[in-house]
Structures are given as C-alpha cells and as structure tokens.
Amino acid sequence: MSSEQDPLHRQLGLTDDELAQIEATLGREPNRTELAMYSVMWSEHCSYKSSKIHLRTLPTEGPSVLVGPGQDAGAVDVGDGIAVVFKIESHSHPSAIEPYQGAATGVGGIVRDIVSMGARPVALLDPLLFGPLTEERNRWLFAGVIAGIGGYGNCIGVPTVGGEIRFADAHTADPTVDVMCVGVARVAELVTTQSRTAQAGSLMVLYGASTGRDGIGGVSVLASATLDDGAEGSRPSVQIGDPFAEKLLIEASLELIAAGSLEGLQDLGGAGITCAVSESAARAGMGASLDLDAVPLREPGLVPFEILTSESQERMLAIVHPSKIDDVRAICDRWGLTTAVIGGLTPGGTLTVRSGGAVVAEVPASSLAEDGPVYERPVAPPARTMGNGEDPTFVPFEKDLTEAVFTVLTAPNVASKRWAFEQYDRVVQGNTVAGPDSDAAVVRVTGTLKGLALSTDSKSRFGRLDPFLGAAHAVAESARNVAVTGAIPMAITNCLNFGNPERPEVMWELTESIRGIREACLALDTPVTGGNVSLYNESGDSAIWPTPVIGMLGLLEDYRLRIPSSFPRPGLAIYLMGETFAELGGSEFAEAVLGVVAGKPPALDLTRERALHRLLVAAARGAVVASAHDCGDGGVAIALLESAIGGGHGFAVALAGDLPSHVALFSESASRAVLSVDPADEEALVRLAAEHGVPVARLGETGGPRALIEGLVDVPVDELRDAWEGAIPRLLGET
Amino acid sequence: MTGAVPRVGVVTFPGSLDDGDALRAIEQMGGHAVSLWHGERDLRAVDAVILPGGFSYGDYLRCGAIARFAPVMEPVMAFAERGGPVLGICNGFQVLCEAGLLPGAMIRNRSLRFVCRDVWLRVETAQSCITDGLTPGETIEIPIKHGEGQWIATPEQLADVERDMLVVFRYASRTGIVDEAQNPNGAVNNVAGIRNAAGNVVGLMPHPEHAVDPDVGPTGGQPLFASLLHMAMAGVIG
Amino acid sequence: MKTFTFEVLVTLKDGLSDPQGKAVESALPSLGWTNVHHVRVGKHIKLDVDAEDETTALEQVRGMAVRLLSNPVIEDYQVLEVSPK
Amino acid sequence: MKTFTFEVLVTLKDGLSDPQGKAVESALPSLGWTNVHHVRVGKHIKLDVDAEDETTALEQVRGMAVRLLSNPVIEDYQVLEVSPK
Numbered sequence A: 001m002s003s004e005q006d007p008l009h010r011q012l013g014l015t016d017d018e019l020a021q022i023e024a025t026l027g028r029e030p031n032r033t034e035l036a037m038y039s040v041m042w043s044e045h046c047s048y049k050s051s052k053i054h055l056r057t058l059p060t061e062g063p064s065v066l067v068g069p070g071q072d073a074g075a076v077d078v079g080d081g082i083a084v085v086f087k088i089e090s091h092s093h094p095s096a097i098e099p100y101q102g103a104a105t106g107v108g109g110i111v112r113d114i115v116s117m118g119a120r121p122v123a124l125l126d127p128l129l130f131g132p133l134t135e136e137r138n139r140w141l142f143a144g145v146i147a148g149i150g151g152y153g154n155c156i157g158v159p160t161v162g163g164e165i166r167f168a169d170a171h172t173a174d175p176t177v178d179v180m181c182v183g184v185a186r187v188a189e190l191v192t193t194q195s196r197t198a199q200a201g202s203l204m205v206l207y208g209a210s211t212g213r214d215g216i217g218g219v220s221v222l223a224s225a226t227l228d229d230g231a232e233g234s235r236p237s238v239q240i241g242d243p244f245a246e247k248l249l250i251e252a253s254l255e256l257i258a259a260g261s262l263e264g265l266q267d268l269g270g271a272g273i274t275c276a277v278s279e280s281a282a283r284a285g286m287g288a289s290l291d292l293d294a295v296p297l298r299e300p301g302l303v304p305f306e307i308l309t310s311e312s313q314e315r316m317l318a319i320v321h322p323s324k325i326d327d328v329r330a331i332c333d334r335w336g337l338t339t340a341v342i343g344g345l346t347p348g349g350t351l352t353v354r355s356g357g358a359v360v361a362e363v364p365a366s367s368l369a370e371d372g373p374v375y376e377r378p379v380a381p382p383a384r385t386m387g388n389g390e391d392p393t394f395v396p397f398e399k400d401l402t403e404a405v406f407t408v409l410t411a412p413n414v415a416s417k418r419w420a421f422e423q424y425d426r427v428v429q430g431n432t433v434a435g436p437d438s439d440a441a442v443v444r445v446t447g448t449l450k451g452l453a454l455s456t457d458s459k460s461r462f463g464r465l466d467p468f469l470g471a472a473h474a475v476a477e478s479a480r481n482v483a484v485t486g487a488i489p490m491a492i493t494n495c496l497n498f499g500n501p502e503r504p505e506v507m508w509e510l511t512e513s514i515r516g517i518r519e520a521c522l523a524l525d526t527p528v529t530g531g532n533v534s535l536y537n538e539s540g541d542s543a544i545w546p547t548p549v550i551g552m553l554g555l556l557e558d559y560r561l562r563i564p565s566s567f568p569r570p571g572l573a574i575y576l577m578g579e580t581f582a583e584l585g586g587s588e589f590a591e592a593v594l595g596v597v598a599g600k601p602p603a604l605d606l607t608r609e610r611a612l613h614r615l616l617v618a619a620a621r622g623a624v625v626a627s628a629h630d631c632g633d634g635g636v637a638i639a640l641l642e643s644a645i646g647g648g649h650g651f652a653v654a655l656a657g658d659l660p661s662h663v664a665l666f667s668e669s670a671s672r673a674v675l676s677v678d679p680a681d682e683e684a685l686v687r688l689a690a691e692h693g694v695p696v697a698r699l700g701e702t703g704g705p706r707a708l709i710e711g712l713v714d715v716p717v718d719e720l721r722d723a724w725e726g727a728i729p730r731l732l733g734e735t
Numbered sequence B: 001m002t003g004a005v006p007r008v009g010v011v012t013f014p015g016s017l018d019d020g021d022a023l024r025a026i027e028q029m030g031g032h033a034v035s036l037w038h039g040e041r042d043l044r045a046v047d048a049v050i051l052p053g054g055f056s057y058g059d060y061l062r063c064g065a066i067a068r069f070a071p072v073m074e075p076v077m078a079f080a081e082r083g084g085p086v087l088g089i090c091n092g093f094q095v096l097c098e099a100g101l102l103p104g105a106m107i108r109n110r111s112l113r114f115v116c117r118d119v120w121l122r123v124e125t126a127q128s129c130i131t132d133g134l135t136p137g138e139t140i141e142i143p144i145k146h147g148e149g150q151w152i153a154t155p156e157q158l159a160d161v162e163r164d165m166l167v168v169f170r171y172a173s174r175t176g177i178v179d180e181a182q183n184p185n186g187a188v189n190n191v192a193g194i195r196n197a198a199g200n201v202v203g204l205m206p207h208p209e210h211a212v213d214p215d216v217g218p219t220g221g222q223p224l225f226a227s228l229l230h231m232a233m234a235g236v237i238g
Numbered sequence C, D: 001m002k003t004f005t006f007e008v009l010v011t012l013k014d015g016l017s018d019p020q021g022k023a024v025e026s027a028l029p030s031l032g033w034t035n036v037h038h039v040r041v042g043k044h045i046k047l048d049v050d051a052e053d054e055t056t057a058l059e060q061v062r063g064m065a066v067r068l069l070s071n072p073v074i075e076d077y078q079v080l081e082v083s084p085k
C-alpha cells in the first residue's frame, strides 16, 4: 500500500517501471495531469494488464462473429441483416459500499456500451453473488442491489429478463454484481471501428450529463496537492445514477446514428474523458486536441485532472464531421440534452489538452489507450489440494429423503428468486417471450420471428474445487440453458471475477478458468465476443471463489417454436436425456444437506454436451417436445420438481438404475435434461435421440396434484411450491 | 362510414417507456396509432388519447408531477372536457391524477418495492371508455409494473368515488374475490383503475398494452382496447 | 437583485398511511431500537431564488410549493427561509 | 420516561449529482420561474423517541441516522430536536 511519503506515481498506483515506461514514451517527466491520465488508463480496470495475455488465448472467431473483443461490445450476425450486440460488465466494488447506486450505475454503464455500438438495448440480465442472507449486511446488500438494478433498468425501458443469484460465504465482503446487456441493430448501421472513418478535423462532441467531481477514485490523491482538505471530502467515489438522463441519451444516440450524423461514438465509462478521447483518437489512428474549458461542469472549480478523470455518469462522446454539427445539436436539443464541442481529431498521434488557454498535457493518444503495460504475473496452484476433503459422493446417506428434498429445494441457490425478479420490469418493449423464471430468457426481435435465447451462468462452487472444470461447466450450462428452449448456442460474453492477481494462486485460478472457457467454447462452437475482468475482489487474504460468469446468446429461428421449461399439462411422458453418474462432488446436495463444499466436480464430456444441444434444437424444430428443463443444481430431483411447480402439474416417475437413492436424485452429472412429451411424439423423440447419440430413459408421466418419485418422494406440488417460493422471503424475515 | 379507422394518439413525454407498446397495441387491435410529442400543442385530429406508462421526467419529484405541465397537456385537458376518450396507463394515470382530471393520488407501494407480475382485475363498471361492452363482475388478466401504484385518497374523496361508482377495476382473484391477498400495492379498496364522472377519462395502473399479444403475455387488454376504439369511433362518426 | 435560500418541507398529510415511515419503524427494533414511534418520511427541498426582496422570493417559493413541489391532495408543505446571502 | 421528537435531514453529499434536484430545477422555468438555482432534494424524517433524557435520545437518533437512515458514503445527515413533549 502506498503511504504519504511515497512518490506521487506510486500513490497513484503506478509502479516505478511503469513510470519509466511513461518517461521513455514522452522523452521527459510527465506532469501531474499527465500522470493522472496514465494512472487511470493503465489501471487494471482499463488496461487489463494482468489478464491481457491470457485473454488472447480465447477463441474469438466464427462465421457469425461481426465484432469480437476489442471494441465496446461484441456483435453477432443472426441473419436477415440483423446484428445482436452484447456484453457483460461488473460493478462489484461500488456495489459493496452503496448497493443501490453501485448496481444502478452498473446497469447504466453497460447499456451505454451497447448503445455506442449503434444498437438498441433490448434486454438486461444480472448475474449476482452474495454472502449468506443470514447476515444483516448481506441482506442489506442483496436488497439494495436488486432495487438498484430495477430502479435503473425499469426507468430506462429495457426489460430485465434474467440473470442468476447465488450465495456463498466467500462473497460476504465482496458481492459480485455483474450486468449483461443485449442490443439489436441493423448490421449496416453498426458503429464499429471499421464501419466509420473519422478524419482529421472531425469534431469531438460531448453530450448528456455535465461533469462533476464524482468517481475520481484513485487519482484523488492528487487533490491534496491542489485543493484544501475541505474539498477532499466532496469527491465521492460512488456516483448517483440518473436513469432518466440515460433514457434520453439512448433515444438521442440512436436517432443520431439513424440520421447518419456520426463518424464515431463512444460511451464514457471508466477513466471518463481521458479514456473516451484517447481511444477514439487511437482507433482512428490520429491525435486529438481537447479543450477542457468547453466541458460543461456541474460545479465550479474543477481542475484539469478532475475533468479528465471524472466518471460522471450518463455522458457520450460523438465524432462528428463539421458539416453535421448542426444536425447533432438539433437532435440533442429535442431530447433536452446539452452538447459541447470539446475538441477535434488532429493528424499525427498527439493528444493535446488545453485548459485556460495553456497546454496542460501532451501525450501520444495510443500510449494511453493501447500501449499500457502487460504483465505475465506468476502463476502457482494453491497449497490446498484441489477436490479437497472426502468426496461426498461416497458418504453413505441414511436420513429421510423427503426432508433432503425440501432442504435442497429451499436452499437459497435453488429457491425461487421471485422476490428479486418481480422488482424488474420484464415486459417493457413487448418482446419478452420468456422471462426470468425460464432456463433461458427468450426475447423476440421486432419485425422478425427470431428469438434470442439468453442465459448467464457461473459455477463457482465447482470452480472453487477445480477452476478449469468450473469454467467449462459454466459455458456448458449456459449453452444447455439456451438449448433447452430450442435455441442454437451461438456465442458468449464473459465476466471474470477474481481476487488479487498479484497472488500466484489467484492467477492460477484465473488462467485455469480461461483455459476452461477456451476448451468449452471451442468444443461447443461458441466464440467469445467480449467481456470484462474484475480483479481484487478480496478482503484480507480471502478472495471470492473463482467466478467466471458466462453470458450466452442462442438463436431461435422461430420464437413460436420455443420449448417452455415446465410441464404444460397432464398426460405427458417424462424423459430424462443423458446419463446419471455417481457425482455429488461440489453439489448443492453436498452443501445444503451435508454442509460441505468438497469432492471432485462432475466430469464434463463436451461431445456429449453438444449432442444434447443438437438433439434439443432438432426436437424444437420438429415440435416434438412439450417442455424441457436442464438438470443443474440439485440434479434430476430439482429439475422434476421445478418442472412441476412451474406448470402446476404433478408427476409420477421411477428412477431406474443401481445408484444409491440420494445419488440418483441429486447427482449433478452434466449434459442432462428433463423433457415432457406428448405420447404421440414419444417414438419420434426416441428416434431423434438415437440419431444424436443421446441416451434416453422414460421416467413416467405428468399429472395429478402430487410429485411422486417411486419409493423415494411423494409430496403435494402445492406444498413444494410454497416452500420453494417462500424460502427467500423467509430468510429476509418477511413471513 | 364503413372502413373508417379511429385515430388514437399516444403521447411521448421525456421518459415515457411504454409508448411504443401502446402504439403497437392500437394497431394490432385495428386502430390507427398516432404518435404525439409532449412539446407540441397539437393532437393531430385524434379520436382518443393515451398517456402511456413510463417514468416521465424520471418521476423524480412525484410521478407525473412534471409531465402534467407539458404543453401537450393543454389540448389533452380540453379534449377530455369535450368528452373525448382519454386513457392514462400507469404513469399516465399518475399524470391524470396530478392534473386533477381524476381523484386521488399515488404513493409508493406498501412493500416499497417495484412489482412486476400478472394480476387479475374485476371489472366494476361498464360506464367507461375502456369497459364498454364488458360485464361488471367479470375478470381479466393484465400485468402490472410499478413502484408507486398505491392509489390513495382522503376519506371524503374515497366516499365520493365509491358513491359515484368511479372505480373501474379492482385487484381481485381469478374468480373475482377482492381481498388483501390480491392487493399488490396496498391501494385503498384494491383500486386498480378509476374514471371521471362522465366515464370518458380513465386511469389504471395495470398495463393493457402488454396484454394483447398471446405470444408475450396474457390477453386481458384486448377487450379494453376494443372498447376504446369503439368509443373513439363514436368521435369519428359523430 | 439578491439571492435567498429556502427550504421546503413536504410531508404526507396526517392520517394517510406512510409506507416509508412504516418501513423505517419496523426496521428499527431489529437494530436494537424498540423505543421509536410515529416515523414519518417526507421530502426536503432546498433552493436558491434570485429576487428583489425577501417577500417577493417567499411568495414565489410558496407558489412553487403549491403548484409543483407538493400535491395538495395528499401532502402539506412548509416553507422556511434559511438566510439571505 | 419521556418522549422526544426529532427531525433528521438526509441530503446527498455536495459534489454528487442530484437527479431529483435537477428535474425540479429544469421544470421550474416552463412554469414561469426562471430565477431558481441549486435545487437539492433530500429526505426529511420525523420520529418520536422514548428515553430517560434528551441526551440519551439524541445519541440514539444519531445512531439511527448513521446506521439506517443514511448511507454515509453518499449522504450527510443532520439531527434537529423539535421539542420535548
């Protein structure tokens, strides 16, 4: 940690080597303002210095990928001239101290990334991890984050259609708050580095909110040199979201793009104006001149470094040909947004910043945006053995199975998240075919029959035991979640949430996870189109579990053929696709019932996984199945119960085989799904399964008011529903 | 006038969100949808007006408090006074209350949480521009989504509202039972929607525009739009 | 022309239920405060007005309070002058 | 045991943007008030506390203000005693 005696660059988080690199670039010592700019741009958050070399190993190409990593968000071609733009980002650190605003501004940030690609945001998903709700602070964080996501998303008119919520001790001090946004654009209108050619002389127009002293973060140590103590307290690192301003920003931006008024568009996020201006210039292969006096300020007296690094929300930067500036002003005026020409692109590569007529910084734009340091940090597996502890798969279980069923069904990871997702507007825009209570959300694309199937998944409990497997499982599960709706898995975005990368053990978790994503994405043919990395999620020396969150995009050619996830009526045959092995390592049963997170996570055979997806897609196309639900946490038992609760229809099944009862019920073997099928279609399903090489077993039928698993469980569905839906409210003390 | 299609206007305020959905619902139900802009004092010869859902001006001070002063509200109020059908949905309902066109006011939900779910409504009167042709006592399913939908009124106002049968919908069970268990936001007497005395002005918290297409939700909004278009037609013919 | 600073307090009328006040009241006991009652949550609006004199300014703020800052159907307001600048 | 009434004022820290204040400020000109600036909207909480004496009561209210009524990361608070009952 830095101390007062440290030289300024260290207080700003720059190492001695990094300072030397800056001096070599400039051929002189940087001044304070320049140092502030390098400090924010070369931060872990903006430069990806610890993760960059590893991210490069991810598969990023495929016939449908229009834009891969490297721009504000990735884009995939879904046919008929339509592009789907999507990305995930984390806002965990601010959410840990001000959950409502932290989560709200997280939503705002990722939405602007999508808009800056020229896409209309059509869906949000929020994967979240918290510490247990038995602790008051975790309840406060949980309630605040959910309210903040709703408060912002609901107010900008983008439906929140999915996500996930999980709980683990390791997230008590450091909740993980990730947000994924999905947008739709005409391929021809995408705003990409390739599609727009900015030229020297083009104007840089800042529009939206004014700039204040918020979110200046680490560089605020500069303040001691420039401001008295009183002003120091007025520089909060958390920002207040203004979703109303964001809504206007979305509409104005999309109108500007449609009108053909822009040569480039960039959101303002981390590192504020410094980042937006240097990236815009560097991408265009140019320099820029920037006049800080032209930046509209929310309060008087901001000094250059504050204006340059402020992360005030709800701002965008447009690159505009001088002939179009009046059009831009007219459109922004109509939406009540302030515009300011803050500079222009210049030939050569120098970014020159002026304030009060004087030059306050002069650096190569690309040195900020592209030439940041890259580290190959030491990697070492932890001392503790992986798959530690006795594997719960082989611990005999003699207790009551019905009680175990209720324990798993009401475990916070499994229990209904209705309390949370009812706070999200999931219907606005009128395209939500399936919302948060489905394995994957399905959002139709206006004017077409296409349906986007969307899912976010993390398997950090598996990751804790084996980060490679955990990450691969997360990819597989997210793909399975879209496949059970009948959609073809197309591409992913990801958010890598980890601890301190300066610890070799954390770097090992990170690299293993990236390897897992790589393997799974290659096998499932789902390239990585982008993502985000959130490091330093730890307090003391206890880091969060390795938590790569996968955001999957799947495509349904005809959303009307979507397969629902619960039993739609009585009289259907129930099938289990895939095979169940003795695999309770890292399972929900082990954690909720036995109280251990131990063992070896289930094996993952990606060839089998892919076969299952293809079978499901074929079954949907042929309208062969009535429902499909993936087997995840809690195994086949929970998949059956959730299918029954969701549809309000009971079932009677028998689990064949010679696994011990509790293993048969709760094993979390991968590549499985529970289907219901009209008797008339059974033959077709069995034939399809044989063609795809997917093992099938007929378990029984739907119908009646009870959930009956022969010889093991026999409970009324209503009772199950009450338990499942009541679990989270009970933990929050509301019932 | 066979073949005539009523023109229904939907106002877009800064922060309106369900304006597009309302426009689409009108078209889907056979009307001619007309987009109206908050800053213009022109109703473009429409036969009915919808103030849509959303968060006009962010709803920061009070829901609808700022929108009621928008220039477009002048002709809307005059249109309402002439007996033209005016429907306020969610935020639009709040605007109508703020503007004094409908009694009462909205405060935050009892739970203090935003709530989005499909609810059942019991029709209380057929004397309104969106329940013409419906039968009191019948129930319809429509989604709600609001954080400040708890309708309240002073005891005197409430007595007047009930006496004059101004309640159009109450939150109810599927079978029409009105009780606390069915009340999603704490609204007094389970009020989900009300009308003015003439019945041409109606406000409701639920979102009928999200209940016309069976592919994405329930269909309880269809008869309400059918009624609105029918009433608007009276304007076209008369 | 001088600048006057005012505070406007907007509160729900007595007798109307106050969900925010109730929420605070019911959260307090679990934090150890069982001795708190009648919690009411209102809005506090602070603003600067340019005017010739205090009386004119005050009158204008009253106007804002009635027309925009409060809803007279359910709310009461109070205008306090802070201090002339 | 006596009952003391307090008011707690919770306002956004200076330097933070205040979307509510901004909304009010930009609505006023169209209503004819072009002379209003620096509008900030905060919360006003009124509550009754049973306690042996004023000092104890005040201390408790301070505790509530920090722990429940405000988030010190983004908000300041002020406690005012109204009048002992």
Ligand SMILES: Nc1ncnc2c1ncn2[C@@H]1O[C@H](COP(=O)(O)OP(=O)(O)O)[C@@H](O)[C@H]1O
Pocket: A045, A046, A055, A058, A068, A069, A070, A071, A072, A073, A074, A087, A113, A269, A270, A494, A495, A496, A528, A529, A530, A531, A532, A533
């Ligand atoms: N985990 C990851 N996997 C793939 N690409 C990533 C990952 N993390 C970041 N990226 C890519 O690095 C680029 C920079 O990301 P970021 O700085 O978050 O963008 P922005 O500043 O626009 O939010 C983006 O194109 C992003 O997609």
Ligand SMILES: [Mg+2]
Pocket: A071, A072, A113, A116, A267, A269
């Ligand atoms: Mg960006």
